[in-house]
Amino acid sequence: MQKKKIVVLGCGFGGLSFVKACKGLGDAADILVVDKQNHHLFQPLLYQVAMAGLSAPEVSEPIRSIFRRRREVRTVMDTAEAVDLALREVTLSIGGVERYDYLVVALGGTTSYFGNDAWAEDAPGLKSLDDAMRVRRGVLTSFELAEAIDDDRRRKELITVVVIGGGATGVELAGAMAELAKRVFRRDFREIDPTDARVVLVDGGDRLLSAFPESLSASALRQLESLGVEVRLNTRVDAIDGRGVDLSDGSRIDAANVLWGGGVQAPAITRTLGIELGPGGRVVVGPDLSVPGHPGVFVIGDIADATMPDGTKAPGLAPAAMQMGRQVAKVIRKEVKRGEGIGEPGERPVFRYKDKGTMATIGRSRAIAWVGPLKLSGFFAWLAWLVVHLLLLIGFRNKVVVLVQWFYSYVSFRRGARIIFGRANETLARRAETGDPRCENPEQTEKR
Amino acid sequence: MQKKKIVVLGCGFGGLSFVKACKGLGDAADILVVDKQNHHLFQPLLYQVAMAGLSAPEVSEPIRSIFRRRREVRTVMDTAEAVDLALREVTLSIGGVERYDYLVVALGGTTSYFGNDAWAEDAPGLKSLDDAMRVRRGVLTSFELAEAIDDDRRRKELITVVVIGGGATGVELAGAMAELAKRVFRRDFREIDPTDARVVLVDGGDRLLSAFPESLSASALRQLESLGVEVRLNTRVDAIDGRGVDLSDGSRIDAANVLWGGGVQAPAITRTLGIELGPGGRVVVGPDLSVPGHPGVFVIGDIADATMPDGTKAPGLAPAAMQMGRQVAKVIRKEVKRGEGIGEPGERPVFRYKDKGTMATIGRSRAIAWVGPLKLSGFFAWLAWLVVHLLLLIGFRNKVVVLVQWFYSYVSFRRGARIIFGRANETLARRAETGDPRCENPEQTEKR
Numbered sequence: 001m002q003k004k005k006i007v008v009l010g011c012g013f014g015g016l017s018f019v020k021a022c023k024g025l026g027d028a029a030d031i032l033v034v035d036k037q038n039h040h041l042f043q044p045l046l047y048q049v050a051m052a053g054l055s056a057p058e059v060s061e062p063i064r065s066i067f068r069r070r071r072e073v074r075t076v077m078d079t080a081e082a083v084d085l086a087l088r089e090v091t092l093s094i095g096g097v098e099r100y101d102y103l104v105v106a107l108g109g110t111t112s113y114f115g116n117d118a119w120a121e122d123a124p125g126l127k128s129l130d131d132a133m134r135v136r137r138g139v140l141t142s143f144e145l146a147e148a149i150d151d152d153r154r155r156k157e158l159i160t161v162v163v164i165g166g167g168a169t170g171v172e173l174a175g176a177m178a179e180l181a182k183r184v185f186r187r188d189f190r191e192i193d194p195t196d197a198r199v200v201l202v203d204g205g206d207r208l209l210s211a212f213p214e215s216l217s218a219s220a221l222r223q224l225e226s227l228g229v230e231v232r233l234n235t236r237v238d239a240i241d242g243r244g245v246d247l248s249d250g251s252r253i254d255a256a257n258v259l260w261g262g263g264v265q266a267p268a269i270t271r272t273l274g275i276e277l278g279p280g281g282r283v284v285v286g287p288d289l290s291v292p293g294h295p296g297v298f299v300i301g302d303i304a305d306a307t308m309p310d311g312t313k314a315p316g317l318a319p320a321a322m323q324m325g326r327q328v329a330k331v332i333r334k335e336v337k338r339g340e341g342i343g344e345p346g347e348r349p350v351f352r353y354k355d356k357g358t359m360a361t362i363g364r365s366r367a368i369a370w371v372g373p374l375k376l377s378g379f380f381a382w383l384a385w386l387v388v389h390l391l392l393l394i395g396f397r398n399k400v401v402v403l404v405q406w407f408y409s410y411v412s413f414r415r416g417a418r419i420i421f422g423r424a425n426e427t428l429a430r431r432a433e434t435g436d437p438r439c440e441n442p443e444q445t446e447k448r
Numbered sequence: 449m450q451k452k453k454i455v456v457l458g459c460g461f462g463g464l465s466f467v468k469a470c471k472g473l474g475d476a477a478d479i480l481v482v483d484k485q486n487h488h489l490f491q492p493l494l495y496q497v498a499m500a501g502l503s504a505p506e507v508s509e510p511i512r513s514i515f516r517r518r519r520e521v522r523t524v525m526d527t528a529e530a531v532d533l534a535l536r537e538v539t540l541s542i543g544g545v546e547r548y549d550y551l552v553v554a555l556g557g558t559t560s561y562f563g564n565d566a567w568a569e570d571a572p573g574l575k576s577l578d579d580a581m582r583v584r585r586g587v588l589t590s591f592e593l594a595e596a597i598d599d600d601r602r603r604k605e606l607i608t609v610v611v612i613g614g615g616a617t618g619v620e621l622a623g624a625m626a627e628l629a630k631r632v633f634r635r636d637f638r639e640i641d642p643t644d645a646r647v648v649l650v651d652g653g654d655r656l657l658s659a660f661p662e663s664l665s666a667s668a669l670r671q672l673e674s675l676g677v678e679v680r681l682n683t684r685v686d687a688i689d690g691r692g693v694d695l696s697d698g699s700r701i702d703a704a705n706v707l708w709g710g711g712v713q714a715p716a717i718t719r720t721l722g723i724e725l726g727p728g729g730r731v732v733v734g735p736d737l738s739v740p741g742h743p744g745v746f747v748i749g750d751i752a753d754a755t756m757p758d759g760t761k762a763p764g765l766a767p768a769a770m771q772m773g774r775q776v777a778k779v780i781r782k783e784v785k786r787g788e789g790i791g792e793p794g795e796r797p798v799f800r801y802k803d804k805g806t807m808a809t810i811g812r813s814r815a816i817a818w819v820g821p822l823k824l825s826g827f828f829a830w831l832a833w834l835v836v837h838l839l840l841l842i843g844f845r846n847k848v849v850v851l852v853q854w855f856y857s858y859v860s861f862r863r864g865a866r867i868i869f870g871r872a873n874e875t876l877a878r879r880a881e882t883g884d885p886r887c888e889n890p891e892q893t894e895k896r
Binding site for chain 1: 589598
């Protein structure tokens with residue numbers, strides 16, 4: 001029996017679950033994991049890194065460390081540039097061309113600015129550790145600058161944060177930012193009063209977290225407002241220019257930090273496949289998650305456009321990506337072990353997303369959770385969120401540290417990771433000179 | 449009684465100890481702390497951040513958080529550009545001009561390349577978190593690249609690290625690097641054998657750690673060699689060029705990462721004082737640590753050139769900086785409380801450094817310690833080092849986390865912070881294109 005070659009692009013929740021569930025193939029297959037980062041990222045806690053509650057290594061784990069005992073798994077930090085479905089080849093930036101028998105594309109989404117890509121410069125999204133560090137550096141540096149200068153108008157601008165998008169990311173960022181400013185910073189500053197800090201959450205729809213029932217959206221709104229967040233619904237962004245935003249109601253908010261909690265789109269590589277793409281560049285897959293006409297190629301996670309038997313689409317959530325990864329692993333394991341080559345899509349099980357509940361956290365003791373008929377909000381929803389996320393972290397080496405850290409934050413209202421690095425001082429100096437408070441690209445000026 | 453204004457430049461061990469020991473002045477004085485970073489850095493553990501054993505927030509604490517309960521202390525993240533001793537004024541980059549009654553200059557040293565400042569680009573020093581992150585990123589990315597490419601000569605270059613300088617920093621870096629490569633990475637890589645990794649420590653003198661007795665230097669050498677470090681004594685560096693080093697014995701070492709554990713010099717601001725400077729730009733101070741002719745101005749820590757009554761110089765060590773800070777605080781407290789203005793240097797106590805022992809760590813269970821007549825090496829020296837550093841961390845919020853982390857590393861030989869961020873992928877891609885393996889300035893290419 002010839003050894004099969006399985007190539008996995010991306011090691012987020014989908015790719016990681018796939019490779020974990022492929023365990024036990026032993027000598028029957030080689031697995032190559034390709035990721036542009038050296039780590040798997042625990043994305044649900046990324047907003048905590050951005051808001052200085054956790055450090056980067058606490059929410060990430062080196063991929064090759066996760067698979068260290070799996071001799072059949074090879075990991076490379078590299079980027080896939082193109083996939084040739086006819087030749088069954090992936091072209092990597094560094095490693096050259098890799099042939100595959102099975103290909104699992106699990107690349108995850110990138111931030112979508114809905115056609116306004118220029119906004120990326122002034123309104124960072126939140127997809128990677130670099131994004132999170134950029135947000136953290138921008139926010140912390142602005143407050144430091146506000147303390148050092150002597151100009152009330154600019155100070156106001158420096159301690160204003162606008163969050164765009166009322167989905168889970170936007171709500172989490174806005175809530176954590178309000179807590180950071182109004183509770184954590186409260187006793188730390190002398191010249192500025194951090195309770196003057198303004199956090200504005202802007203969304204084009206008529207309610208927050210529109211994937212949840214209306215009563216929970218309303219509760220999320222109340223909980224955010226109780227933290228002091230100004231929520232502007234039915235409001236779109238017309239322009240972002242590095243010193244603030246222009247809104248569709250004609251108003252302008254001057255803000256040193258504008259954070260993008262907006263949309264998701266598939267990375268450019270999906271366009272090299274030469275096949276049908278759905279909204280946002282997602283790959284339209286069959287009921288078994290394979291690409292039509294290419295039974296050895298699967299697309300899972302946020303970039304899969306998967307329609308389930310009941311006509312609904314699989315959601316872009318971590319649990320869906322994990323379920324997809326496990327299901328595809330089951331299919332491939334079975335076919336590899338059978339040894340008769342790549343199977344027929346029609347003979348494979350149909351993917352169905354099992355909804356075990358969704359939740360969004362707003363702040364300390366504040367959250368909403370929706371589990372079937374059960375709708376929770378406030379403290380108990382937050383407790384549920386905490387328990388679920390700690391359980392999800394199991395297997396992850398960081399769980400003890402994260403628990404200690406969180407518990408500490410909980411009782412003390414301090415933040416462990418309020419450390420600015422990445423050329424903070426050069427940024428600060430340049431801002432003082434130019435009067436430009438924006439938080440973009442401090443690294444560009446690095447010169448030793 | 450008029451309120452006094454105390455300005456402190458720098459919040460390393462010297463500045464921090466000074467401000468802590470000034471407690472209780474209440475309404476009698478205002479204290480302004482100026483630091484170019486927003487955090488105090490626990491420098492003795494910085495090499496652990498560089499070698500991915502600890503995360504940045506675990507060895508640092510926001511300065512304004514340390515002083516949050518001290519209403520008389522104001523903190524600004526800013527840089528002093530010049531000091532006018534005659535007018536008693538400090539000019540800050542952002543905050544403008546600040547007048548002082550007392551000035552405490554505790555800026556700490558910067559990396560000295562002994563006149564070869566161009567080497568800074570290819571051989572990072574280890575003074576700040578940015579330095580440590582740069583070293584970490586360079587080393588981790590090189591190993592990742594070595595795994596991804598298919599070229600034996602370049603691979604060898606990528607997994608070679610040269611450390612320059614056989615003082616405490618150089619020894620700690622070399623030991624930790626050898627452990628990282630030969631133990632931590634051992635099971636993680638497939639294409640490269642991390643035990644092939646080469647760590648070379650170069651020093652111009654005839655023994656390592658020349659501040660210690662000869663028997664301990666010899667022990668440190670043996671302990672390093674037992675970790676697989678190649679030590680080259682009596683060897684100077686002639687050139688560093690980004691792909692390796694040329695040595696004074698005519699040999700050449702190709703290495704993607706060259707780390708500088710070399711000298712220390714005073715920052716440029718000391719030259720604005722218009723007074724006598726000692727070797728390395730240090731400020732020559734009187735027996736009371738004040739600047740001759742300016743009894744209200746004190747210089748403490750690494751940038752003070754202080755001669756003690758027995759004719760020896762105070763060493764550039766954290767304990768010396770802390771003792772200086774406490775002594776100066778005592779003097780200023782007394783004079784402020786007495787309310788008769790700035791005192792006479794001749795009436796103040798003379799500074800004497802109390803040596804409570806020095807130690808250097810080499811790796812897990814490997815260290816040397818010298819406490820009066822006691823000379824320890826190996827496991828017990830390491831245990832002593834561990835206890836002392838954990839005790840020093842007390843007061844620091846991170847102690848529990850650091851303890852957990854260390855204990856975990858100790859039992860598992862894994863490293864918690866092996867996470868690459870800061871535009872790692874762009875660097876990697878550029879390296880693959882240009883064939884240039886150096887680890888410098890990945891941020892310069894950042895473009896979103």
